[in-house]
Amino acid sequence: MKKSFIVALMMTTFLTGCQTEASAINGSKASDRIAEDAVDIIGSDGSSDLSSEIGMAAEEDASDDADEQKYGSYEQFIDDIRYCVEKGDLKGLDVSSNAYNSYMSEVEDLRYGYVIEDLDGDGVKELIIGANKCIKDTDISGKDRYHTLIFDIFTLQESVMVHVLKTEDDEIYYFGTDGTIIKEDSRAAMMPSKSILEVVTFYRYNEDNLEIVEGIRDEYIVNSDRIRYFYSDENPYWDTSNQISYEKWKEIVDNHGNQYVKFTDFSEPRRTGRKAKVYVHEVEEDYRDSRMQYKWRDYIVFYSDNSGIYNVGNGENQWFVWNEERIQYDNDPSRAVKYFVEGDVLKLGDEEYILEQ
Known part of the structure; x- marks a missing residue:
């Protein structure tokens, strides 16, 4: 199951704003079957077709320094992202590469958006860019446990916007219910006796930095069902000095939780009008x-x-x-x-x- 999760994670890095999508039913083989079934069982017709297009404009990447000099507030940057979302190309902006890719599902949307919030209480609000996963035609979070994803965090330093966090393709960031920011990362083990490692780090945002609170590391032993769990308050990637039980692991996970945060969409999600x-x-x-x-x-x-x-x-x-x-x-x-x-x-x-x- 581990390998399937990593493949799914790589396949579902995404940006719904860059690719408008058809109705969940119409324009697919499933649509035709449902429409036929509805006539057979209920005697009603399906809803009307919707179409989608993908913008493929090409631009040169802007450097981090150029963006930091250009933007003195979040409003202009948000407007620029919204414009690029509508055009279907974000590659000219300094945002996480996770946002360049697209995600398609018949039953759920992944909606690219933002929230502005003071993460460390210093009076300066941060701009957090990410995505929500929602059931089609609703604003209800979907099945996936990662219903709120963080791609980028920006702050203002001396009236200049700077990048604090920029996620990589193999990372998942999201909010904990206790105010932490949680990072999950999977990677192959260096030792031949171990399989893939899962590392989870719990951060506290403080003075424009992500400071480690604690972390857990899981090691899958090759050719067995064994999983070893480790705890660290310094470096969960390498520290294996404190092995813990599964029950302790669950306690740590539950203490931090998984917070749903509703982002403001950069573009309006496509809706079919169905209730x-x-x-x-x-x-x-x-x-x-x-x-x-x-x-x-x-x-x-x-x-x-x-x-x-x-x-x-x-x-x-x-x-x-x-x-x-x-x-x-x-x-x-x-x-x-x-x-x-x-x-x-x-x-x-x-x-x-x-x-x-």
């Missing part, structure tokens, strides 16, 4: 898939056009069509499943899902 009713189910899994955040949410979405999203478990998310009694996947009546709604609770088999929107 969504979203039911969620909290899930917790032991550390088996290499992700430090071991809690997430399954969800089921019922759209007003009688289509829906079933995003449950470790399988691929699925579209379905529905009526008041059952949901049906693909064009297969044998895969129809009955569900029950009582107040704000949806019951599907042995699981209960709570209405969120």
Whole structure:
């Protein structure tokens, strides 16, 4: 599972602002199936098609020094990013390369945006650029445990905007619920007896720097199911002097948490106009898939056009069509499943899902 996570991480570095996208249903093979199924089961039509284009303008990269001299406030920089997002090319701006790539999903959007906040309480606000992962046609966070991602952090020094953090392609940064900034990084082990390492560092933003609070390191032993956990308050990449239990590891993870922060979108997300009713189910899994955040949410979405999203478990998310009694996947009546709604609770088999929107 570790390798699949790293591949997924590399594939999902992204920028939705640079690539507008079609409706989750229309313009895809799944759309056609859903439309046919809806007629068969419910007798209704799908929604209208949407189109998308990708701007591919080329510009020379601007240097860090040039950007620091150019911008004396965040407003102009934000306007420039918004303009580049609309044109479909950010490569002329000094922002993380994570933002250059695109992410496409039938069921979720990854929305590029920003927030301005004083991270260390010194009276100077920082500009944080990142992305939110949201269920299509809603502002509700998606299934992924990394629903708020940080790409860049800027601050003002003597009225000049400077870069404090610029993430690399193999890094994940996000907010902890305790005010920390969390970094996850995976890399191959140097020792042949070990497999891939997962390193998590917890930072505190202070005086325009990210200072290490503590960190944890996980080592997968080759040809076994063993995982060793280490703690460090100095350098979690190399310090293996303090081996800890899995229970202690979970305690550290839970103490820092994972904070959802809503960014202001650089461009308006594409919406189909469908109304969504979203039911969620909290899930917790032991550390088996290499992700430090071991809690997430399954969800089921019922759209007003009688289509829906079933995003449950470790399988691929699925579209379905529905009526008041059952949901049906693909064009297969044998895969129809009955569900029950009582107040704000949806019951599907042995699981209960709570209405969120």
